[in-house]
Structures are given as structure tokens and as C-alpha cells.
Amino acid sequence: MTSIVSGFSKLSKEDKINWMVAHHFDNDQKTINVLKTYWNSDQALQQLHDEFAENTISNYYLPFSIAPNFLINGNRYTIPMAIEESSVVAAASKAAKFWQDRGGFTTKVESMVKVGQVHFSYNGNPEKLKTFFKDVKSKIISSAAHLSKNMEKRGGGIKDIELRDKTSEMKHYYQLHCTFGTADAMGANFINSCLEHFAKQLTILATNYIGFSNEEKNLEIIMSILSNYVPECIATASVSCPVTDLPNTKQLSATQYAEKFIKAVQIAKIEPYRAVTHNKGIMNGIDAVVLATGNDFRAIEAGAHAYASRKGSYSSLTNATITNDVFSFSIKIPLALGTVGGLTSLHPLVKLALQLLGNPNAEKLMEITAVAGLAQNFAAINSLITSGIQQGHMKMHLMNILNQLKATNSEKKQLIEYFKTNAVTHSEVVVQIEKLRQ
Numbered sequence: 001m002t003s004i005v006s007g008f009s010k011l012s013k014e015d016k017i018n019w020m021v022a023h024h025f026d027n028d029q030k031t032i033n034v035l036k037t038y039w040n041s042d043q044a045l046q047q048l049h050d051e052f053a054e055n056t057i058s059n060y061y062l063p064f065s066i067a068p069n070f071l072i073n074g075n076r077y078t079i080p081m082a083i084e085e086s087s088v089v090a091a092a093s094k095a096a097k098f099w100q101d102r103g104g105f106t107t108k109v110e111s112m113v114k115v116g117q118v119h120f121s122y123n124g125n126p127e128k129l130k131t132f133f134k135d136v137k138s139k140i141i142s143s144a145a146h147l148s149k150n151m152e153k154r155g156g157g158i159k160d161i162e163l164r165d166k167t168s169e170m171k172h173y174y175q176l177h178c179t180f181g182t183a184d185a186m187g188a189n190f191i192n193s194c195l196e197h198f199a200k201q202l203t204i205l206a207t208n209y210i211g212f213s214n215e216e217k218n219l220e221i222i223m224s225i226l227s228n229y230v231p232e233c234i235a236t237a238s239v240s241c242p243v244t245d246l247p248n249t250k251q252l253s254a255t256q257y258a259e260k261f262i263k264a265v266q267i268a269k270i271e272p273y274r275a276v277t278h279n280k281g282i283m284n285g286i287d288a289v290v291l292a293t294g295n296d297f298r299a300i301e302a303g304a305h306a307y308a309s310r311k312g313s314y315s316s317l318t319n320a321t322i323t324n325d326v327f328s329f330s331i332k333i334p335l336a337l338g339t340v341g342g343l344t345s346l347h348p349l350v351k352l353a354l355q356l357l358g359n360p361n362a363e364k365l366m367e368i369t370a371v372a373g374l375a376q377n378f379a380a381i382n383s384l385i386t387s388g389i390q391q392g393h394m395k396m397h398l399m400n401i402l403n404q405l406k407a408t409n410s411e412k413k414q415l416i417e418y419f420k421t422n423a424v425t426h427s428e429v430v431v432q433i434e435k436l437r438q
């Protein structure tokens with residue numbers, strides 16, 4: 001077992017690598033070579049990446065892809081996607097191509113309200129706390145003016161603070177439930193600064209409140225933090241077309257296709273086992289755009305799945321209907337995204353991704369990202385209800401299998417040709433490559 005290392009964070013990058021190689025790789029120098037292969041030859045750029053996080057020893061590449069042909073509210077977009085999974089970008093591109101001839105995507109941001117909470121314990125008379133809060137609420141808000149004045153100039157700022165009594169769920173537990181506008185920032189740092197300030201003010205004001213007993217004055221701040229559950233920071237995207245414009249094949253008429261599609265979405269609405277996979281498919285598109293644009297995908301993931309459970313059971317984030325022979329497919333998803341702050345002005349590829357999208361504001365980026373999720377879900381369901389998922393996915397995954405088998409360029413060429421008309425499975429690729437190598 002590796003012994004405990006103290007002061008590791010203070011070591012140089014080289015020494016961190018040497019320590020790791022000595023303790024985990026039997027001093028194998030090949031490990032160092034692998035790490036160095038991924039270093040950037042531009043030292044300033046490498047240092048920038050090293051400084052994004054802590055204890056950095058190399059870079060971890062993800063493919064940076066683009067999906068063209070998105071028509072969104074009448075404008076054309078090429079969407080940047082950072083994702084490792086094969087077939088996701090192809091699926092998004094295919095859906096974009098399909099819908100561009102049918103009016104494209106329509107989007108809207110319903111609201112952009114963010115949330116943060118000061119969680120505290122108060123052991124005393126609830127009515128006195130309510131009266132105290134009424135008395136001090138405006139003082140708490142105005143005391144943070146130095147933090148919020150610039151955000152207000154951008155159209156955001158502190159929207160409201162509510163006192164919430166949570167004592168039925170936990171003894172003595174109350175919250176300041178606070179809402180914010182954060183303009184083009186995701187807002188974590190603005191919100192957390194405001195919350196920590198509110199918490200300090202709450203403590204001071206309580207200590208000096210003459211209506212409280214000594215015990216009541218002594219309320220305890222437990223923590224102050226933004227919430228990644230943002231059910232009022234919502235983007236919607238939709239597509240629609242006459243049922244007759246949907247895919248029409250020998251196996252499935254356009255009407256049968258529409259009805260089967262709706263059943264597939266309905267199953268995801270009522271059956272959590274299916275809903276999780278259905279939404280995972282949506283997140284294939286969402287996460288790829290969120291990563292490419294330097295946003296916090298953990299925050300988006302956590303918020304989206306909480307929203308999918310808001311009615312008490314985990315359910316689909318998309319909806320499909322047929323009304324008067326018109327098929328409609330839509331998504332409604334919380335997306336607290338930023339186009340300033342975080343990595344957005346630091347990471348050169350993030351800057352490029354935002355430039356590719358025409359340097360959108362946060363609202364526009366929310367719309368584009370929702371579209372990527374809807375497109376992805378459309379492509380997946382289209383495959384699931386027709387050919388099945390494996391045909392297209394394995395077609396794209398073929399290159400990974402060939403690389404695992406260390407196929408030469410000539411072998412790749414021959415096998416890509418062969419698998420244009422034959423089903424791809426891992427074992428069949430092995431059989432065919434062995435045939436070529438005999």
C-alpha cells in the first residue's frame with residue numbers, strides 16, 4: 001500500500017509525476033512518456049491548462065466536434081460538441097439535417113432566476129423569527145449593495161429573500177431562500193458571495209435584536225450556498241411538422257411512425273427505468289455543448305435530473321404529441337449556463353466554440369443547448385423505433401474497435417467497406433480482421 005504523502009500539493013509538477021511513477025508504476029519511465037505526449041508544446045498554453053485545476057500532471061483530451069445544419073428560430077448554427085462517445089455528433093447532425101427542411105427548431109427561455117440558500121438553526125419562537133425577518137429583510141438586501149450594484153447594471157441582482165420554516169422536516173431548521181438574476185454568468189460566485197454576506201448580516205442583526213431571548217439571538221448559520229436546482233431557469237425547444245412529413249418506410253407509414261414515437265416518449269414519462277436512459281440520451285447532446293462552451297456540466301446534470309423528478313417520480317424531459325395531424329416534439333429543461341466567467345474567456349477552445357455560435361449571451365446559449373438535447377433525443381428515438389440503436393451506434397463505434405485491434409490504415413479501409421453492408425459486432429470485426437491477417 002502507498003504510504004501517506006504530506007505536502008504533495010507543494011511539489012513541482014515534475015516531482016508530482018516522479019512520486020506517482022515511483023509509488024504506482026514501479027518507476028516505469030514509459031508512464032512519464034505517456035503523460036508528456038499530451039503536454040502542449042506551447043509552454044504558456046500548457047501552463048494555462050495546468051492552472052485550471054490542482055495537482056495537474058497532463059492534459060486529458062476529448063474530441064472537439066461540430067454538428068452543422070441547425071436551423072434555430074430561423075438562424076443557422078453549427079454547434080460545437082465536446083464528447084467521447086461515438087455516434088452522438090452524427091446523431092445530432094442527422095436530426096439537424098432532418099428538421100432544417102421542416103421549419104427547424106423554435107426555442108424560448110421562460111425565465112432565468114437562480115437560487116441560493118442560507119441554512120440555519122434557530123431554537124426559539126417561530127413567530128418572533130418571522131417578525132424579526134420582516135423587520136430586517138430590507139436591511140439584509142441593502143447591506144449587499146456593494147456586491148450587487150454591478151450585476152444590477154447588467155439587469156440582474158438580488159431578486160428576493162424569503163424566510164422558510166423547515167422545522168417539520170428537521171428540528172430548528174430554517175432557511176433564507178434567496179433568488180437572483182445573474183445576467184450572462186452562471187452566477188455561482190456572485191450568489192455565494194451574496195449568501196455569505198447575508199449570513200453574516202443575519203447573525204449580527206439577530207444578536208442585536210431586542211425582541212429575542214439570549215438563546216434566540218444565538219442562531220447558528222450551518223451553511224450558505226447556491227442551489228443547482230433551478231426550476232425557474234428554463235429553456236424550451238420544439239420542432240413540429242405535418243405527420244405526413246415524417247419518415248415513411250415499407251415497415252412503418254408516417255402515421256405509424258408518429259404514433260410509435262409518441263408511445264416511446266410516453267413510456268419514458270411513466271417508467272423511470274426507461275426515463276433515465278431516455279434522459280441520458282438527451283444529456284449526450286446537452287453535456288457535449290456544455291463542455292465545449294466551458295460550462296459546469298455537473299451543475300447542469302444535477303439540475304436536469306432533479307427537474308425530471310419534480311412531480312415525485314423520475315420522468316422524461318421531452319414530450320411528443322399529435323394534434324390536428326401535426327406532430328410536435330419538445331423539451332423543457334433547466335439550464336443555468338454562462339457565457340462570461342468560469343473558463344469562458346480563458347480556454348482557447350471555449351472561446352472558439354462561443355465564437356462559432358456567434359458569441360451568444362447566456363439566454364441564447366440556453367436555447368442552443370436545449371436544441372442539442374432535443375435533436376439528440378429525436379435521433380435516438382428515431383433509431384430505437386426503426387432500425388434499433390445498435391446499427392447506427394455500432395457503425396460509428398467501428399473505428400474504436402478497429403483501433404483497439406490495432407488495425408492498419410489499409411485494414412481499416414477494407415473493413416469500413418465490408419461493414420457498409422454487414423452488421424457491426426465486436427466479434428464479427430475480430431473475425432474479419434483475422435481473415436485479412438491470415
Ligand SMILES: CC(C)(COP(=O)([O-])OP(=O)([O-])OC[C@H]1O[C@@H](n2cnc3c(N)ncnc32)[C@H](O)[C@@H]1OP(=O)([O-])[O-])[C@@H](O)C(=O)NCCC(=O)NCCSC(=O)C[C@@](C)(O)CC(=O)[O-]
Pocket residue numbers: 085086087088089090091092093094095097277278279280281282284376377379380381383384389391392393395396
Ligand atoms: C448514427 C446515425 C446518425 C447513422 O445514421 P445513418 O442514417 O446511417 O447515417 P447516414 O450515413 O445516412 O448519414 C445521414 C446523416 O447523419 C449524420 N452522420 C452520419 N454519419 C456521420 C458521421 N460519421 N459523422 C458525422 N455525421 C454523420 C450526417 O448528418 C449525415 O448527413 P451528411 O453529413 O452525409 O449530409 C443514426 O443511426 C443515429 O442517429 N443513431 C442514434 C445514435 C445515438 O443516439 N447515439 C447515442 C449513443 S447511444 C446512447 O447513449 C443513448 C440512448 C440511445 O440509449 C438513448 C436512448 O435510449 O434514448
Ligand SMILES: NC(=O)C1=CN([C@@H]2O[C@H](COP(=O)(O)OP(=O)(O)OC[C@H]3O[C@@H](n4cnc5c(N)ncnc54)[C@H](O)[C@@H]3O)[C@@H](O)[C@H]2O)C=CC1
Pocket residue numbers: 150154182183184185186187188189190191226228296299338340341342343
Ligand atoms: N455549486 C456550483 O455549481 C458551484 C460552481 N462553481 C463554479 O463557479 C463558476 C461559475 O461562477 P460564475 O460566478 O458564473 O463565474 P465568475 O465568478 O468567474 O464570473 C462571473 C462574474 O463576471 C462578471 N461579469 C462580467 N460581465 C458580466 C455579464 N454580462 N453578466 C454577468 N456577470 C458578468 C460578474 O462580476 C460575475 O460575478 C464555474 O466554474 C462553476 O464550476 C463554484 C462554486 C459552486
